[in-house]
Structures are given as C-alpha cells and as structure tokens.
Amino acid sequence: RWAMEQQIAVGEFFDAEDFVEVSQVHICADSEALGPSGVAFLEKLAGAPAEQRRVSVPTVTDPRGADFARVASIKQPEAIVALERRAADALATLGMILTDTCINYQSVLPPVRGEHLAFGDTGSVIYANSVCGARSNYEGGPAALAAALTGRVPRYGFHLDACRRGHRRWRVTQPPRSLSDWGALGALVGRAQESYWQVPVVEPAGGHKPTSDQLKHFGAAMASWGSTAMYHVCSVTPEAPPAEPGAAALELGHRDIDAFYDSFAPSREELDVVVFAAPQLSLLEMQQLARLLEGRRVHEATALLVATSPEIRHAAARAGLVAAIERAGGVVLEGVCFYQMHARVLAEANGWRTLMTNSAKLVNIIAGYGYEPALAPMERCVEAAVSGRIVR
Amino acid sequence: MSEIRGHRGIGRPVRGIALVAADNFSARYDLDRERGVFSRPAHRLFGQSYVRKVLVLNAAKGGVATSWMLAEMAARDLAPLALLLNYANPIMAQAAAFSGIPLIDRFERDITQAIATGDEVEVDPAEGLVRLRSKAPRSP
Numbered sequence: 001r002w003a004m005e006q007q008i009a010v011g012e013f014f015d016a017e018d019f020v021e022v023s024q025v026h027i028c029a030d031s032e033a034l035g036p037s038g039v040a041f042l043e044k045l046a047g048a049p050a051e052q053r054r055v056s057v058p059t060v061t062d063p064r065g066a067d068f069a070r071v072a073s074i075k076q077p078e079a080i081v082a083l084e085r086r087a088a089d090a091l092a093t094l095g096m097i098l099t100d101t102c103i104n105y106q107s108v109l110p111p112v113r114g115e116h117l118a119f120g121d122t123g124s125v126i127y128a129n130s131v132c133g134a135r136s137n138y139e140g141g142p143a144a145l146a147a148a149l150t151g152r153v154p155r156y157g158f159h160l161d162a163c164r165r166g167h168r169r170w171r172v173t174q175p176p177r178s179l180s181d182w183g184a185l186g187a188l189v190g191r192a193q194e195s196y197w198q199v200p201v202v203e204p205a206g207g208h209k210p211t212s213d214q215l216k217h218f219g220a221a222m223a224s225w226g227s228t229a230m231y232h233v234c235s236v237t238p239e240a241p242p243a244e245p246g247a248a249a250l251e252l253g254h255r256d257i258d259a260f261y262d263s264f265a266p267s268r269e270e271l272d273v274v275v276f277a278a279p280q281l282s283l284l285e286m287q288q289l290a291r292l293l294e295g296r297r298v299h300e301a302t303a304l305l306v307a308t309s310p311e312i313r314h315a316a317a318r319a320g321l322v323a324a325i326e327r328a329g330g331v332v333l334e335g336v337c338f339y340q341m342h343a344r345v346l347a348e349a350n351g352w353r354t355l356m357t358n359s360a361k362l363v364n365i366i367a368g369y370g371y372e373p374a375l376a377p378m379e380r381c382v383e384a385a386v387s388g389r390i391v392r
Numbered sequence: 393m394s395e396i397r398g399h400r401g402i403g404r405p406v407r408g409i410a411l412v413a414a415d416n417f418s419a420r421y422d423l424d425r426e427r428g429v430f431s432r433p434a435h436r437l438f439g440q441s442y443v444r445k446v447l448v449l450n451a452a453k454g455g456v457a458t459s460w461m462l463a464e465m466a467a468r469d470l471a472p473l474a475l476l477l478n479y480a481n482p483i484m485a486q487a488a489a490f491s492g493i494p495l496i497d498r499f500e501r502d503i504t505q506a507i508a509t510g511d512e513v514e515v516d517p518a519e520g521l522v523r524l525r526s527k528a529p530r531s532p
Contacts, residue, residue, distance in 0.1 A: 009402050009489040010482065033420070033457035035464030062456075122454045140459030143486035157482065195451050195479035224454035227416075227481045339420070340457075365455070368421050368432035 003146035010143065011154030019152040020116050020159050022136075025055065026104055027144035028062040028120040029091055030340040031084040034141070039083055042090035045145075053094055055148035060099040060108055061091060062121045063280065063307070063337040073331050074305070075349040080342050096148070100335030101309035102220075103280050105132065106212060108311075113238055116159060118147035122229070123220035123279050123361070125158075129230040131215050133238035135159045138196070138229060157196075158229055166201035166232050166241055168192075171249040175205045176257070178377035179217045179285070182210070183360030184260045186218040188252055190226030201232045203243045209236060213282050220279045221360035264363055266372035266390060270301065272352040274385040276378070277307035277338040278362040285378075286316040286332075290324035292382040298329030299388030303350065310334045330385075338362060343369040356384050394524045396499055396506050398476075401517030402485060403494030407525065408473040410511045411445040413437050414504040417477065418453040419461040419487075428470040446515060447472040448507050452481035459487035466491045474515045476503050476522060496520055 007019070031039060045053055066076055066084040092098060099108050102121045105128055111117055113133030119125045120139045128134040137157040139147055147153045157163050170189055176182045189200050200222075204210065210218070210233070222228045232240035276289060286308060298304045306325060308316065313334040316322050322332045333341075339362065346352065347370050355371045357363060358381050363373040374390050384391040413436040424431035428443040452458075465471035471493055477484065480497040488495035494517045499506070503522070507513060510528025 006486070006489045010485045012400070013402055013480075013485045013488075013495075014482070028456045029460070030457075033460040035425075035460065035467070037464045037467035038460045041463075120456055122456055137482045138456055140456045140483040140486045140490075142459050142463070142490040143482070190454075196481035197479070224421075227451060227453050227483075344424075344426075365421050367434065368423065370431070 003149040006142060006146045007150065007154055011156065014154065014156035016154035016156040018155050020155040021152045022057060022116045022118045022147055024109065024117050025057055025059040025144050025148040026062060026119040026121065026124055027059060027096065027148065028141045029087060030063060031065040031080065031087050032340050032342045034087055036083065038141070039087045039090070042087060046090040046093035055095045056151040057148060059096040059148040060104055061096055062102055063340050064088060064100050064335055065340050065342055067333040067336045070331060070333055074346060076341065077345060077349065080345060099309065101280055102337060103216065103282065103309060106216070106282055107309050118144050118153050120144035122223035123216070125229050126219035126223040126231065127216060129158050130219060130232065130237050163197065164199060164230060164239060167198045169201045169203065169247055169249040171203045171251050172205045173251050173253040175208045176214070179213060180358040180360060180375060180377045181257050182214045183217040183221040184257045184375070185252060186221030187225040187360040187364065188256060188260060189231070190222035190224065190228050193226035193228050196227045196229060198228070199230045199232065200228070201234065201241060203234045203249065204236065207235065213285055216279055217360065224361040224364045261375050264374045266354045266374055268354060269389045270354060271356055271384050271388055271390050272354045273303045273305065274381050275305050275338045275355060275357045275359070275362060276381070277305070278359040278365070280337060281306060281308045281312065283312050283315050286312065286321045287319070289378060290321040292379060293325055293328035293330065296328050296382065296386050298385045302385050302388045304330040304385045305338065306330055306332045307337050308332065308334060339365045339369065343371070347371060354390060356381050356390055396501065396503060396522045398496040398500070398520045398522065399498035400520040401494060401496035402488040403474070403492060403517045405514065405516045406474050406494055407512070407514045408444065408446045410448050410507045410509060410513050411437065411440065411442055412448040412504055412507055412509045414450055416451045416453040417449040418455040419458040420455040421453060425461060425465055425470065442472045443470050444473050446474045446476060446513055448476045448503055450504055451477060451479040452484045456483055458483050459490055462487040462493055463491035466493060476515065478503055496522065
C-alpha cells in the first residue's frame with residue numbers, strides 16, 4: 001500500500017495516465033544517501049511478513065557506502081560501516097541481489113530496446129535510454145523500492161515516445177582524445193540543458209564511433225551536470241535522427257574541452273588523493289590503468305583509489321590486474337563509489353583536500369563535500385599520483 | 393496579495409520565508425546536510441542555511457540520492473519547509489512523496505524572479521498555488 005501511494009502521487013504529479021510493468025529494478029540505497037532514518041525504514045519493511053516484503057521483479061543494487069573488506073585501508077569509521085551492514089542486510093532480506101554497481105548495463109544484464117525499466121542511477125538510466133533504447137525515468141531509492149514491490153511504474157517521461165525526441169543539436173568538431181574528454185563533452189552538453197525533459201542530439205566528429213566506456217563517461221557526466229536522462233548520437237544510438245551537416249548546431253571542440261579542464265584549479269599543488277570511479281571501472285579500464293602503473297610507485301603522500309563492481313574486481317583479479325595496481329600502491333575497492341563512501345568523513349579521517357580524477361562526473365559532485373578537484377586524462381592522473389603533485 | 397500558479401504539486405500547505413536563487417538543486421551535490429547549509433562553493437546560496445525555508449530554485453539537477461536525503465533531513469528537522477522549482481525532475485517528485493516536503497513546479501512565470509529571498513509565501517500544493525503574503529524590502 002505504501003508503494004502504491006508513492007507511485008500514485010508521483011504519477012499524478014507528472015500526469016501519468018496509467019502504469020507500465022518493468023522487467024528490472026536497480027536501486028540506490030547506500031548508507032550515505034539513506035542516513036539512519038532510511039536504514040530504519042528499510043529494516044521495518046524487511047520485518048514485514050515474507051509475502052509482503054519480497055520484491056516482485058529482479059532487483060539489483062547501486063554501489064554501497066563501504067567495501068567491508070577494505071575499510072581499514074581508507075580509515076572508514078566503524079559507525080559508518082555498521083550502518084552500511086544494516087542497510088545491506090535489509091536489502092538482501094527484501095530479496096534484492098546485492099550487485100553494488102552503477103555499471104549494471106555493462107556487468108550484470110544489458111537492457112534491450114523497448115524494455116521498460118526502473119533504474120536508480122542517473123548514469124545507468126541515461127545509458128539504458130540512449131545506448132540500449134530501453135525505457136526508464138530516474139527512479140530514486142524510495143521510488144525504485146516501490147517499483148520493486150509492485151513490479152510497475154507510472155507511465156510518464158521516458159516511457160513515452162513523445163518524450164524521447166531530440167531537441168537542440170550539437171556538433172563535435174574534433175574527436176575526443178580520452179575518456180575524460182568524453183566526460184568533459186558530456187558535462188558541457190549537460191550543463192546547457194534546461195531541464196530533465198530536454199534530449200540533446202549530438203553529431204560526432206568525422207563519423208567517429210564511440211565505445212561503451214566512452215559513452216558511459218559521456219552520459220554519466222551529462223546526467224550529472226544537467227538532469228539529463230537521454231541523448232542521441234547520430235549514426236550510433238538506436239533512436240537518433242540522421243546527422244544534418246547543414247543544420248544549425250552548437251559546436252564543441254578541443255578548445256572547449258581544454259577550457260573545461262582548466263576551470264578546475266585547486267589552490268595547492270600537493271596532491272592528496274587520485275580517484276578512478278564515477279562510474280565504476282570496466283574490465284578494460286582496469287587493464288588500461290594497470291598498464292599505466294606498471295613499474296611505477298604511487299607517491300607516499302598520495303592515495304590512489306579505484307572503484308569497480310564486485311564482478312569486475314573478481315575478473316580483474318583473475319587477469320592479474322588487481323595485483324598490478326596494488327603493487328604500485330593503489331587500492332582497488334569493490335561495490336562502492338567514492339562519493340557514496342561518506343566522502344566528507346573520508347576527507348577528515350585521511351586529511352584529504354586536493355583530488356585528481358579522470359571523471360567529469362566526480363568533479364561536479366565532490367566540491368560540495370569539501371574537496372578541491374582537478375580533472376585530467378587517466379595518463380596524467382597516474383603521473384600526478386606518482387609525483388605527488390597535480391600535473392596540469 | 394499576488395498569486396503564482398504552477399502545476400498541481402505534492403504535499404500539505406505551508407507558510408514560510410523564501411530563500412531564492414536562479415540556480416539549480418541537488419541535495420547530494422550542493423548541501424552540507426549535517427550543518428544545514430549550502431556547501432558547494434559554486435552555488436549562489438553557498439554558506440546559507442536552507443533549514444525551514446521555502447527553497448526557490450530553477451531546476452533539479454543530477455543525483456538520485458536526493459529522495460532518501462530529503463527524508464533524512466526532515467527526520468532530523470534540518471530540511472527546507474517546501475521546494476518551489478521551475479522544473480522538478482522525477483527525483484524531486486519522489487522525494488516530496490517520500491519525505492512529506494511540499495513541492496510545486498512548472499509555474500506560469502519564472503518562480504526565481506517572482507519571489508525574492510525574505511518574502512513570506514503560502515504554498516498550496518493541492519491547488520498548485522503560491523501566494524505572496526508579504527514582500528521583503530527590495531534593493532534599489
């Protein structure tokens with residue numbers, strides 16, 4: 001009943017006419033977002049009779065707030081870890097699969113075209129809508145929980161054809177040079193969107209065909225800097241309109257990307273922490289990082305953290321990539337993302353302030369937690385980690 | 393007394409003092425939820441307390457965590473009294489439904505221009521109406 005009341009209130013707010021069944025739910029329920037009241041809410045629900053508390057469709061989880069096996073290496077306080085354990089236990093009791101990942105579209109079960117979903121991470125929603133042609137709105141934790149219990153969501157927004165059409169056109173004039181370039185492009189497009197209801201159309205440079213990881217960074221940054229749930233890339237994504245070389249479009253090139261990098265300028269050069277996360281790394285990104293760190297050693301005054309999903313960490317360990325990163329002094333965390341790990345508490349516990357990352361999403365989020373971030377390609381982040389100084 | 397009409401909202405009617413900026417909003421990105429202040433240096437309300445204010449901003453930004461976070465803020469009496477946005481996204485609507493914090497959006501004119509910080513307003517979500525009860529002094 002609680003779930004239906006929540007869904008009716010949201011459905012009426014957005015003028016939904018009915019509900020649509022979903023095949024998968026993905027829920028954000030880390031302890032940093034939940035807080036003690038959210039954890040208590042989940043525990044109360046988990047205490048209900050089995051027939052009332054079990055999710056009715058397959059439900060997987062977004063990153064949690066602690067990697068229980070590696071708490072000591074980043075000085076996470078016990079109180080946070082205890083709260084996270086309570087949340088995880090409640091989610092498991094509700095029948096969810098604790099995948100603890102924001103890249104479920106790469107590592108769990110990729111959505112297919114036309115599939116209706118209730119995804120609970122902005123990066124996973126924008127990827128599912130744009131790249132896979134599936135259909136999901138942003139479903140925050142309580143809404144994803146309601147969808148998991150009822151097996152349906154109010155039919156509005158990106159479940160409807162009318163919402164998925166492109167608006168403003170963008171033309172990329174030079175191919176992005178790195179994953180962080182893709183992220184910067186996504187951020188620039190996302191920042192210019194006026195609301196959730198706008199869908200940008202992007203014409204890539206010279207017929208360039210992006211990879212899954214490139215579109216992952218592009219979409220995650222766009223969703224974070226705007227509130228964007230879908231984009232089209234002409235000749236790449238399934239619902240994109242054709243490129244129109246003569247049509248009016250906003251142009252973006254290397255000069256715009258470089259200016260975006262330059263807009264992040266920490267007040268000192270000493271580098272406290274390098275973070276590869278947001279989104280979690282794919283197996284191929286893990287390999288790229290391991291190769292860059294080969295024969296190198298992270299500076300003693302700098303921490304290097306990597307966040308990936310439990311499945312990808314396991315695969316990376318089998319391939320020798322985790323050992324390679326750890327040999328260089330890095331810490332490979334599973335099932336978490338940096339900003340969901342109570343980043344403000346981590347800053348206080350470790351004395352961290354300056355942060356370098358190749359994630360255009362993370363630089364958007366982390367300043368609010370008291371960090372001074374810098375954005376750079378993965379190669380330059382590694383150079384900085386080794387030298388202990390921000391490399392610009 | 394002037395009225396500003398929006399789309400039908402969510403939540404109970406409330407009356408309070410407005411805190412306004414033509415900026416966007418995300419609980420995770422912008423707030424120090426322990427101290428009840430805006431903590432993102434680039435935000436126009438940086439350093440200001442939003443606690444028990446009618447928060448008037450432009451649009452919802454990325455971040456799905458806002459719906460849990462607003463409920464936690466309300467449980468600790470460190471939440472805004474209501475949210476008025478030009479454009480909510482689903483997360484804000486879900487947050488309002490879950491936390492009980494009233495929300496209205498899609499106004500007939502730019503709500504961040506129609507109301508100024510310090511104005512006293514009445515928020516009536518069922519009617520989709522904001523009534524301006526008294527105006528704060530405007531700078532010349």
